[in-house]
Amino acid sequence: MLKRLPTYLSEMQSEIEEHARSYGLDFFPILYEVLDYKTMNEIAAYGGFPTRYPHWRFGMDYEQLSKGYEFGLQKIYEMVINTNPAYAYLLEGNSLVDQKTVMAHVSGHVDFFKHNYFFSKTNRKMIDGMANHAALVRRHMERFGVEAVEDFIDVCLSLDNLIDPMSPYIVRQRPELPESESDDADEIPRLRAKQYMDSYINPPEFLEAQRKKREEQKTRERRFPEEPQRDVLRFLIDHAPLQTWQRDCLEIIRAEAYYFAPQAMTKIMNEGWATYWHSKILTERALSAAEIIDYADACSGVLASSPGQLNPYKLGIELFRHIEQRWNKGQFGKEWEECDDMATKRHWDRRLGLGRAKIFEVRKLYNDITFIDEFFTLEFCLEQKYYAFDYNDRTSSWEIVSREFQKVKNQLLNSLTNRGQPFIRVVDGNFENRGELLLRHGHEGMDLDVAYARDTLRNLLTVWTRPVNLLTMSDGKGTLMRFDTDGYSESSADYAASA
Numbered sequence: 256m257l258k259r260l261p262t263y264l265s266e267m268q269s270e271i272e273e274h275a276r277s278y279g280l281d282f283f284p285i286l287y288e289v290l291d292y293k294t295m296n297e298i299a300a301y302g303g304f305p306t307r308y309p310h311w312r313f314g315m316d317y318e319q320l321s322k323g324y325e326f327g328l329q330k331i332y333e334m335v336i337n338t339n340p341a342y343a344y345l346l347e348g349n350s351l352v353d354q355k356t357v358m359a360h361v362s363g364h365v366d367f368f369k370h371n372y373f374f375s376k377t378n379r380k381m382i383d384g385m386a387n388h389a390a391l392v393r394r395h396m397e398r399f400g401v402e403a404v405e406d407f408i409d410v411c412l413s414l415d416n417l418i419d420p421m422s423p424y425i426v427r428q429r430p431e432l433p434e435s436e437s438d439d440a441d442e443i444p445r446l447r448a449k450q451y452m453d454s455y456i457n458p459p460e461f462l463e464a465q466r467k468k469r470e471e472q473k474t475r476e477r478r479f480p481e482e483p484q485r486d487v488l489r490f491l492i493d494h495a496p497l498q499t500w501q502r503d504c505l506e507i508i509r510a511e512a513y514y515f516a517p518q519a520m521t522k523i524m525n526e527g528w529a530t531y532w533h534s535k536i537l538t539e540r541a542l543s544a545a546e547i548i549d550y551a552d553a554c555s556g557v558l559a560s561s562p563g564q565l566n567p568y569k570l571g572i573e574l575f576r577h578i579e580q581r582w583n584k585g586q587f588g589k590e591w592e593e594c595d596d597m598a599t600k601r602h603w604d605r606r607l608g609l610g611r612a613k614i615f616e617v618r619k620l621y622n623d624i625t626f627i628d629e630f631f632t633l634e635f636c637l638e639q640k641y642y643a644f645d646y647n648d649r650t651s652s653w654e655i656v657s658r659e660f661q662k663v664k665n666q667l668l669n670s671l672t673n674r675g676q677p678f679i680r681v682v683d684g685n686f687e688n689r690g691e692l693l694l695r696h697g698h699e700g701m702d703l704d705v706a707y708a709r710d711t712l713r714n715l716l717t718v719w720t721r722p723v724n725l726l727t728m729s730d731g732k733g734t735l736m737r738f739d740t741d742g743y744s745e746s747s748a749d750y751a752a753s754a
Contacts, residue, residue: 258288258289260287260288260289261289264287264289264345264354267351267354267355267358268285268287268358270541271355271358271359271362271536271541272285272358272362274359274536274540274541275359275362275363275366275532275536277540278532278535278536279611279615280362280363280366280532281366281369281370282341282362282365282366282368282369283338283339283340283341283365283368283369283379284339284340284341285335285340285341285342285343285361285362285365286340286341286342286343287343287344287345287358288342288343288344288345289344289345289346289347290344290345290346290347291346291347291348292324292330292331292346292347292348293321295331295334295344295346296317296320296321296324296331297317298334298344299316299317299320299331299334300313300314300316300317300320301313302336302515303334303335303336303342303344304336304381304382304385305382306382306385306386306389307385307388307389308388308389308391308392308393308408308507309389309392309393309396309401309405310405310408310412311405312412330346331346332346332349332353332356332357333345333346333357333360333361335361335364335365336381336382337368337374337377337379337381337514337517337518338379338380338381338382339369339379339380341361341364341365341368342382343357343361343365345357345358350549351546352542352546352549352550352553353553355537355541355542355546355550356533356537356550356553356554359532359533359536359537359541360529360530360532360533361529362529362532362533362536363528363529363530363531363532363533364525364528364529366528366532366618367521367524367525367528367529367618370618370619371517371521371524371525371618371619372424372619372620373424373517373520373521373622374517374521376423376424377513377514377517378510378514381514384510384514385511388507388510388511391503391507392404392408392503392504392507395500395503395504398500399500404500404504407501407504407717408504408508410714410717410718411504411505411507411508411718412508413710413711413714414487414488414491414508414711414714414715414718415488415508415509415511415512416512416674416676417486417487417488417679418485418486418487418488418489418509418512418513418516419484419485419486420513420516420517420519420520420673422485422486423513479683479684479685480681480684483680483681483682483695484680484681485678485679485680485681487679487680487681487694488505488508488509488512489509490681490684491505491715491718491719492505492506492509494684495718495719495720496719496720497718501718505718517622519674520622520623520624521622521623522567522623523567523570523571523574523623523626523627523671524571524617524618524621524622524623524626525571526567526568526571527567527568527570527571527572527573527574527575528571528575528618530557530558530568530571530572531571531572531575531576531614534554534572537550538550558572565667565670570639573635573639574626574627574630574631574635575614575617577630577632577634577635577638578610578613578614578617578630579610579611579613579614580610581610582607582609582610582612582613582614583606583607583608583609583610584603584604584605584606584607585603585604585605585606585607585609586600586603591603600634617630623671624668624671624672627664627667627668627671628664628668631664631667633660636660636663636664637660641663641667642655642657642658642663643655643657643658643659643662643663643666677696677697677701677703678696678697678699679694679695679696679697679725680694680695680697681693681694682694682695682726686724689721689722690721691721691722691723691724692715692719692721692722692723692724693724693725693726694715694723694724694725694726695725695726695727696725696726696727696728698727698728698750702727702728702729702730703725703727703729703736705729705736708725708727708736709736709738709743712725712736712737712738712743713738713743715738716738716739716740722737722738722739722740723737723738723739724736724737725737726748726750727750728750729745732747732750733747733748733749733750733751734746734747734748734750735747735748
C-alpha cells in the first residue's frame with residue numbers, strides 16, 4: 256500500500272498537473288511514492304515494479320546501481336511505469352526544484368504512455384501481471400528446485416529478443432484454399448483403365464500405396480511454419496517438447512518482453528516528449544526566479560552529450576522543437592521541398608502556428624524509427640552538428656568517419672532498427688524431415704557475431720531438444736551454423752534458396 260505523500264508534495268503535484276493539463280497533456284492518474292536511494296535502486300533493478308520473479312540478474316542490477324550511486328557516478332531522480340493508474344517514484348532528499356522537475360517529466364511520460372499508438376496494446380495492469388508471474392515461478396521452484404528453474408530462466412532470458420515487436424499491431428488472417436482446389440489435392444492418383452478393368456488395374460493394395468505416398472509427399476511439402484515466423488518464442492512455446500513448468504517460464508519471459516518492447520521502440524520520442532514538457536512547464540509556469548538557476552544546472556546534466564553515446568533526451572527534445580518550429584513557420588510541403596535557395600529557406604516564415612498541433616500528432620502516431628526517418632532533416636543535422644563515427648582498430652579509438660547527412664541518418668536508423676539486433680525467423684520446424692529447427696538471419700549487410708550466435712544456438716538446443724540450425728551470410732557466402740549434442744559446427748549453404 257502506498258504511503259500518503261507529504262502535504263507540500265501533494266500540493267506541488269496538483270499544481271504541476273494543472274499546468275500540464277493547461278498545455279493539453281492528458282494522462283492517467285499518477286500515484287507517487289517517496290523512496291530512499293536503496294529502495295529506489297531495488298525498484299529500478301526490478302524494472303520499476305515492486306515484485307518480480309526471483310532471479311540472480313535482479314540482484315546483479317541492484318549491485319551495479321548501488322555502486323554507481325555510492326561512487327557518485329549515477330543517480331536515479333525518478334521512475335515511472337506504464338500502468339493505469341501510473342506509478343511513479345520520487346527520490347527522498349531531492350530538492351524541491353528536482354521534485355518539480357520529476358513531476359513535470361512524469362506527466363509528459365504518462366501522457367505519452369496513454370496516447371502513443373505503440374503503447375495501445377500493452378497490459379495496463381502489469382503490476383498484477385508481474386506479481387502473478389513471481390508467484391508462479393516461486394511455486395515451480397518449490398516443486399522442481401530453485402537451480403533447475405533458474406537455469407531454465409537463464410536460457411529463456413538469452414532468447415527474449417527473439418520476438419516480433421510489431422505483431423501486436425498486425426491482424427493476420429490465414430487464407431483458405433478454394434474447396435475444389437483442396438479436393439483435387441486430396442485425389443489419389445489412379446492408372447487409366449476401362450471401368451470393368453479398374454478393380455484389376457487399380458487394386459486396393461495399389462491405391463493404399465499411392466495414398467501413403469501422397470501423404471508422405473504432402474508432409475514433406477507442408478511448410479512448418481507455413482511462412483517464416485519472426486516470433487521465435489511463440490513458435491517454441493507452441494511446438495517445443497517442453498514440460499508444463501518450462502512452458503510457463505517461457506510464456507512469462509515472452510509476455511514481459513512484449514510489455515517492455517514499446518519502451519525500446521520509442522525511447523528517443525518518449526524521453527524527448529517528457530523533457531520538452533518539463534522544460535516548458537517549469538520555465539513558463541512552475542518555477543520562481545530564485546529556482547531557475549538550480550533547474551538550469553540540473554537540466555544541463557540531463558541534456559549533456561557524452562563521447563561515443565547518443566543522448567535520447569537531447570535528440571528527442573531538439574527534434575520536437577525543430578518540428579514545432581517548422582510547422583509554425585510553414586517549413587513543409589511541396590513548395591518548401593522544391594526550394595533550393597538556402598537563404599530563402601533560412602528566412603522562411605509563413606506564420607502558420609501549426610507547431611503545437613503537429614507535435615501532438617507526432618506523439619500519437621510515430622515510433623523512433625519513423626520519427627527519425629521523417630523529421631531528421633539536413634537542416635537539423637547541420638544545426639545540431641551530428642556526425643557518423645566508427646572504431647579504428649589501428650588507433651584503438653573512436654573516430655569521426657563522415658559528416659555527410661545521409662550517412663549520419665542511415666547509421667542512426669540502422670542502430671534503431673530492431674534495436675540494432677539481427678532479424679531472425681523460424682523457417683522450418685522439421686528441417687530435412689529430421690525434426691530439427693532451421694532459423695534464417697535476414698542479412699542486411701552486417702555479419703552475425705559468431706560467438707553470440709553460437710551461445711544462442713546452444714540455448715535454443717536446450718529448449719528444442721533437437722539440433723538447431725541458423726542460415727546466414729558470412730564474408731559474402733551462405734553459411735549454415737549448427738548446434739547439436741556434439742557441439743557447434745559450420746558448413747557452406749545456399750542462402751538465397753531459403754528466401
